[in-house]
Amino acid sequence: MRPNRFYNLARFGPVRVGTHHDGRGRTKHTAVCTAPGCDFSADYFTRASAELAARTHRCKA
Ligand SMILES: [Zn+2]
Numbered sequence: 410m411r412p413n414r415f416y417n418l419a420r421f422g423p424v425r426v427g428t429h430h431d432g433r434g435r436t437k438h439t440a441v442c443t444a445p446g447c448d449f450s451a452d453y454f455t456r457a458s459a460e461l462a463a464r465t466h467r468c469k470a
């Protein structure tokens with residue numbers, strides 16, 4: 410299931426960072442690697458954390 414209201418999408422190499430609401434009034438920040446064969450995906454409480462993770466992600470693909 411994917412969130413349907415991503416905004417503030419940004420791209421860091423193969424990794425995309427998006428912000429969305431989790432349906433319970435909270436904001437989450439998700440980093441997802443779009444490279445084929447790489448299944449990196451994680452949620453963060455702050456935008457800075459998500460962007461840092463995206464920037465430092467080491468793609469295994
Ligand atoms: Zn990757």
